[in-house]
Amino acid sequence: MAEPFFTIWGRLNSHNVKKIVWFAEELGLAWQRHDIGGAFGYTDEYLAKNPNRLVPMIEDGKVCLWESNAILRYMAAEYGGEAWFPSDPIDRALADRWMDWQITFADAQRLPFLSMARVPQAEWDMPAIERDMASCARQLAILDRHLAQTPWLSGSRFGVGDIPMGVYAYTWFSLPFAKPDFPALADWYERIKTRPGFSSYVMIPLT
Ligand SMILES: N[C@@H](CCC(=O)N[C@@H](CS)C(=O)NCC(=O)O)C(=O)O
Known part of the structure; x- marks a missing residue:
């Protein structure tokens, strides 16, 4: 089992977090998820990276990114290739x-x-x-x-x-x-x- 390198921040009962987890599975990424937001609250460390006080956020060692649909586009382009992110x-x-x-x-x-x-x-x-x-x-x-x-x-x-x-x-x-x-x-x-x-x-x- 590959060491998780793709970190997803956010409670799983969030629609926007679900998008990222599901797509990470589709891409076969080695991912991990940490509960944050909603009933779990936020940490100062998280809010320093995502001042919107919202989930999701991802970190993959290359970028720290929030806004779920921007994250999906990044994942498709960075990890999916032509099949997931057509060049046309x-x-x-x-x-x-x-x-x-x-x-x-x-x-x-x-x-x-x-x-x-x-x-x-x-x-x-x-x-x-x-x-x-x-x-x-x-x-x-x-x-x-x-x-x-x-x-x-x-x-x-x-x-x-x-x-x-x-x-x-x-x-x-x-x-x-x-x-x-x-x-x-x-x-x-x-x-x-x-x-x-x-x-x-x-x-x-x-x-
Ligand atoms: N446009 C943002 C919306 C994010 C958003 O509204 N997330 C909700 C959960 S679906 C949230 O963080 N609510 C506050 C909280 O969980 O603390 C995105 O698509 O990422």
């Missing part, structure tokens, strides 16, 4: 856009997720939850139409562009609120679920 700018950008698209989607899904995971059911604000579920559904209808035309968000094969929305799709399919059917999205998600790094590190209790 158009191929790369067509996958890349879904990584930034996830940021807008995450805003819409935040309240339904936090309600399910951290708020007693008696205190759920159902009108606000239904409003945000409808916003999620409007966005996912776009994703569904795209996935009806191409097998992966990264194009013809699974790639880094699939990672961010893969993590958020797990939450979406776990939400106990009414939602429309999205056949192409559901088919993509079934294929995502077969990836060992996803089932081990993303499909954990949502807290």
